[in-house]
Amino acid sequence: MENIISLIGQPESEVLEYKAVLPPARSIAQIIASFANTNGGYLVLGIKETPQKIIINGLSSDFHANSVTHKAIDLLSPKPIVKYENIIHDGKRIYVISVEKSSEVISVEGKIYHREGSFTKLQNPIVSPQNDNKIQELKDLESNLELNKTNGTEAKSEFINHYISIINIADRLSELLYPSSTQTPTNSQEGKILTRILYSSCADNFETYLSDLLYEIYLAKPETLKSTQEVTIKEVLDCTDMQEFIAYWSKKKLSKLQRGSVKGFLSENKQIEKLQVIDKPKQDEIERILQIRHLYAHKNGIVDEKFLKYHPEPYQIGEEHRLSLSEMIKHLVFLVDCVMKIDDKAIAKYDLSTIE
Known part of the structure; x- marks a missing residue:
């Protein structure tokens, strides 16, 4: 030394x-x-x-x-x-x-x-095979993700890799997901189920990014972990070391977001709120996106009264919610934009380590 x-x-x-x-x-x-x-x-x-x-x-x-x-x-x-x-x-x-x-x-x-x-x-990174027939919407999203892969947190890198995987799945299974056009929801039962799975995975991945980012913030600035919120002795003893507890705690902080309350999540996680990226319009849009995930994951896509509070038109209670690939990509692009802005601000504010 x-x-x-x-x-x-x-x-x-x-x-x-x-x-x-x-x-x-x-x-x-x-x-x-x-x-x-x-x-x-x-x-x-x-x-x-x-x-x-x-x-x-x-x-x-x-x-x-x-x-x-x-x-x-x-x-x-x-x-x-x-x-x-x-x-x-x-x-x-x-x-x-x-x-x-x-x-x-x-x-x-x-x-x-x-x-x-x-x-x-x-060294020798795995290069995804190029598909010249890949639709332009998927190409554009993948290109944007590849351009933003570097100079970010590890959390962002994992987020991007997941979305690129989703893009490749959507491309390979085009006959199920968008047999006629990207603007038309599929009529295939298998396609409907696959759409729900892929969409839910994308929404879950956004939440995973926030959890992973909180973990990186806690590692970089441990003083931000200090809180008046109580934890049980069992919660502490169930973790083998402090780092495992930090990972557990950062995931626990997602509970309100998983229920669709972006405002509640921000109020409990000042580390993210202080970045001043998720304003009121963004909060509302994220909640709308997460409500679709909730409908797909827990209601098999059947519209209920709670869903109508976020999406009043053109749906009715008991109707099957169907999503076209173009609509799904629109939601993905919005979440990607949020992640890029959150990541840049978090790196600057908390001096986070980046992947070049």
């Missing part, structure tokens, strides 16, 4: 990367693997590089980075030689992870990463 003292203050490079805050375990694993597969290197937490200068903020002592690092190493196969410790530099506590170059290829959940300059890159 002696070499790191002389490196601190130098720009990021093939062998040096800074993170201002504690990233999720998967992000750390990818960086460790990239160092091991190239020439080794150091990941230093508690330091931020800006175009003007390198800022040593220090890492919060509210959470121990060791447990997250242990989880990161568990994701690696085989395991490289890794050392890690807290050190004091310029009076600030920083956390250093040292990685030796490996004689074997190190993978993270089957994926191989390497260093390219100061960036961690996925």
